[in-house]
Amino acid sequence: MSVSVGTGERNPSSTAEEWRRLFRDRPLIPLLGLLVVLVLVLQLARPGIVSPEWLGVTMRAAIPLAILAGCQTLAMLTGGIDLSVGAIASMAAFVMATLATDQGPIVAVAVGLAAAALAGAVNGVGVGIFKVHPLIMTLGMGLVILGLTSVYQLAMVQSPVDVPDAIEWLGSETTLTFLPNNLLVFIPVAALIIIGLRRSGYGRLLFAVGDNPIAARLSGARVWQVLVALYVISAVLAALAGFLVAGLVKTATIQLVEESLLPSVAAAVIGGTSIMGGRGGYAGTIVGALILTVLGTLLTVLDMPEAARQILFGIIIVAVAAAYTRVTGES
Amino acid sequence: MTAATDVVSSRRSMAETIGDWARRNRWTLGLVALLVGFLAFTKLIGPGYGAPEIQNLAIGALPIALAAVAQAIVVISGGIDLSVGSIMALTSVTSAVLMMDQSEEFAVVVVLGVLLMGIAIGAINGAIIVITRVPDIVVTLAMSFVWAGATLLVLDSPGGGAADWFKGLISGSIVSEWIPRALVVLVVVVGVVWIPLRRSILGLSVYATGSDRLAAFRSGVSVGRTKIIAYALTGLFCALGGLAVTASTGAGSPVPGAYTLQSVAAIVLGGVSLAGGRGGILGPILAVFILQLVRTDLTFLEVNPNFSTVIQGVILIGVVLLGSVLAMRRVRA
Numbered sequence: 001m002s003v004s005v006g007t008g009e010r011n012p013s014s015t016a017e018e019w020r021r022l023f024r025d026r027p028l029i030p031l032l033g034l035l036v037v038l039v040l041v042l043q044l045a046r047p048g049i050v051s052p053e054w055l056g057v058t059m060r061a062a063i064p065l066a067i068l069a070g071c072q073t074l075a076m077l078t079g080g081i082d083l084s085v086g087a088i089a090s091m092a093a094f095v096m097a098t099l100a101t102d103q104g105p106i107v108a109v110a111v112g113l114a115a116a117a118l119a120g121a122v123n124g125v126g127v128g129i130f131k132v133h134p135l136i137m138t139l140g141m142g143l144v145i146l147g148l149t150s151v152y153q154l155a156m157v158q159s160p161v162d163v164p165d166a167i168e169w170l171g172s173e174t175t176l177t178f179l180p181n182n183l184l185v186f187i188p189v190a191a192l193i194i195i196g197l198r199r200s201g202y203g204r205l206l207f208a209v210g211d212n213p214i215a216a217r218l219s220g221a222r223v224w225q226v227l228v229a230l231y232v233i234s235a236v237l238a239a240l241a242g243f244l245v246a247g248l249v250k251t252a253t254i255q256l257v258e259e260s261l262l263p264s265v266a267a268a269v270i271g272g273t274s275i276m277g278g279r280g281g282y283a284g285t286i287v288g289a290l291i292l293t294v295l296g297t298l299l300t301v302l303d304m305p306e307a308a309r310q311i312l313f314g315i316i317i318v319a320v321a322a323a324y325t326r327v328t329g330e331s
Numbered sequence: 332m333t334a335a336t337d338v339v340s341s342r343r344s345m346a347e348t349i350g351d352w353a354r355r356n357r358w359t360l361g362l363v364a365l366l367v368g369f370l371a372f373t374k375l376i377g378p379g380y381g382a383p384e385i386q387n388l389a390i391g392a393l394p395i396a397l398a399a400v401a402q403a404i405v406v407i408s409g410g411i412d413l414s415v416g417s418i419m420a421l422t423s424v425t426s427a428v429l430m431m432d433q434s435e436e437f438a439v440v441v442v443l444g445v446l447l448m449g450i451a452i453g454a455i456n457g458a459i460i461v462i463t464r465v466p467d468i469v470v471t472l473a474m475s476f477v478w479a480g481a482t483l484l485v486l487d488s489p490g491g492g493a494a495d496w497f498k499g500l501i502s503g504s505i506v507s508e509w510i511p512r513a514l515v516v517l518v519v520v521v522g523v524v525w526i527p528l529r530r531s532i533l534g535l536s537v538y539a540t541g542s543d544r545l546a547a548f549r550s551g552v553s554v555g556r557t558k559i560i561a562y563a564l565t566g567l568f569c570a571l572g573g574l575a576v577t578a579s580t581g582a583g584s585p586v587p588g589a590y591t592l593q594s595v596a597a598i599v600l601g602g603v604s605l606a607g608g609r610g611g612i613l614g615p616i617l618a619v620f621i622l623q624l625v626r627t628d629l630t631f632l633e634v635n636p637n638f639s640t641v642i643q644g645v646i647l648i649g650v651v652l653l654g655s656v657l658a659m660r661r662v663r664a
Contacts, residue, residue: 081468132651133605135411135468139592140651143644150637265472275466307487310480317473322463 079277089242120235171247210277422573427491427583453566542608
């Protein structure tokens with residue numbers, strides 16, 4: 001993409017280079033370090049805040065974000081991005097909540113997931129078959145879905161918006177004070193993504209498509225099928241996140257999850273996934289989502305005005321992304 | 332005899348030149364035809380559509396058109412700016428706060444100051460991208476938070492004011508009631524900045540950088556500097572857009588409008604390639620007017636306003652889809 005003017009000094013024996021290599025190969029270590037530092041600062045800023053309850057609340061808030069960031073991680077590995085996850089998650093949650101009373105929770109959840117999968121398939125067909133730029137395709141689909149959901153809202157104005165008890169239990173309650181129940185959804189999802197990316201053929205195809213789509217195609221990968229499957233998976237994950245958020249706030253609106261869209265991209269970027277494709281993983285993304293959540297708490301505790309929070313948020317994303325580009329030497 | 336053949340050949344070459352010109356600008360010409368078609372259609376379904384409505388159309392389109400020009404410049408240079416909406420909000424509230432309860436003359440200073448501020452903001456975006464080598468989309472996404480935060484620091488709830496001459500600048504019409512002032516402002520502003528740029532070496536560098544960074548670098552273009560300047564120009568047009576928002580509402584609002592999204596939609600419709608290096612300024616501006624007319628028509632047709640979001644999204648996807656299908660067919664042929 002860009003020109004590397006002067007590749008810089010390469011001295012394999014220097015300790016700086018060893019550090020750099022450690023960070024490049026094990027990005028989790030510095031990320032976990034940053035997370036620990038943030039927690040320590042939080043504890044210093046308000047002594048006694050870090051407790052089992054705090055841990056439960058933090059994880060409960062971070063998990064929907066981590067799932068949405070998982071959508072971005074998968075899409076970014078192929079060199080794409082999914083800006084429709086906010087709209088898809090809100091739509092799935094809203095559809096689920098409006099159908100729950102009349103149709104029962106199981107049908108409601110199934111319809112929500114199916115609607116999300118359909119939206120994801122449209123994204124995938126656009127990106128994979130018609131080669132529309134993912135940014136445009138998902139941005140446009142976001143608009144389409146938001147509009148359709150508001151039309152649906154008008155049509156369903158008679159039916160109550162009610163989140164089923166089971167989903168509220170999953171989304172908002174904690175067990176043993178520090179284990180949020182949404183871990184029941186998150187652990188299988190995270191395990192599937194992490195193991196799937198490392199061990200499955202499909203996971204390797206995602207990396208291959210992101211690294212070099214032409215090489216992937218020439219070696220026999222059906223790139224369009226990989227991409228269609230990717231955006232369907234992303235949409236289904238987004239729907240799960242949407243259900244959890246609806247369970248957490250105990251209601252659903254058509255823009256419920258919209259505000260998590262940009263943080264989800266940020267969490268994936270902080271977690272070490274390259275937006276240019278081919279580099280990254282889900283473990284880093286999870287830590288990224290935790291970092292963002294703790295940072296949010298810290299800024300609230302420090303009584304930062306909203307303005308300062310946003311500015312700091314932006315600066316941290318740029319700083320972490322810049323550190324990655326420096327360490328990995330790619331541009 | 333020779334003179335006659337010369338005339339014939341020159342005539343043919345003239346026809347060829349026109350043909351070439353039309354072929355090169357066929358996307359823009361198509362947009363012009365589409366705009367005329369939409370205007371005719373609007374007149375058909377709303378017979379009362381006349382000069383005042385055209386003036387409103389121009390006022391409504393002005394900030395979006397300036398945002399589209401801003402986005403077009405940076406995309407042509409091979410980048411993308413997702414902070415357009417935030418920069419417009421920041422410059423708009425700054426101008427509104429500074430102009431409130433001040434003299435009419437002071438407003439001139441404010442306008443110039445805000446334009447410089449826009450250039451500085453854009454240059455900061457560009458410099459971060461060039462220095463850190465982080466992808467444009469990540470940097471501008473993150474910077475959109477920074478500029479939105481700064482907007483809240485300047486003004487945390489809608490307020491401020493604007494000088495009377497400044498508000499008058501874009502309302503009403505000039506010479507004939509069919510020529511809205513806002514349109515004239517748009518043409519003048521874009522003409523003054525873009526036409527000299529397009530013809531300069533800098534403009535060529537912007538296109539060269541966007542179409543192939545490495546080739547541009549090897550041909551002696553200072554790629555980093557060009558990129559920073561392109562972002563600075565984007566900042567300048569965002570500031571113009573922000574000033575247009577202040578002028579049309581008479582106040583500033585710290586909530587960024589949907590300008591980033593609309594600017595991306597407009598440039599894609601306007602024939603600017605997201606890959607960089609291709610496209611112009613006229614196409615995106617025409618696209619903004621078309622999209623605004625679509626919205627007017629939907630109101631006339633009494634379509635549920637929620638559907639207009641759907642239709643906007645469908646148009647955005649549809650146009651890109653069409654473009655890529657055409658491109659694929661060309662490759663196959």
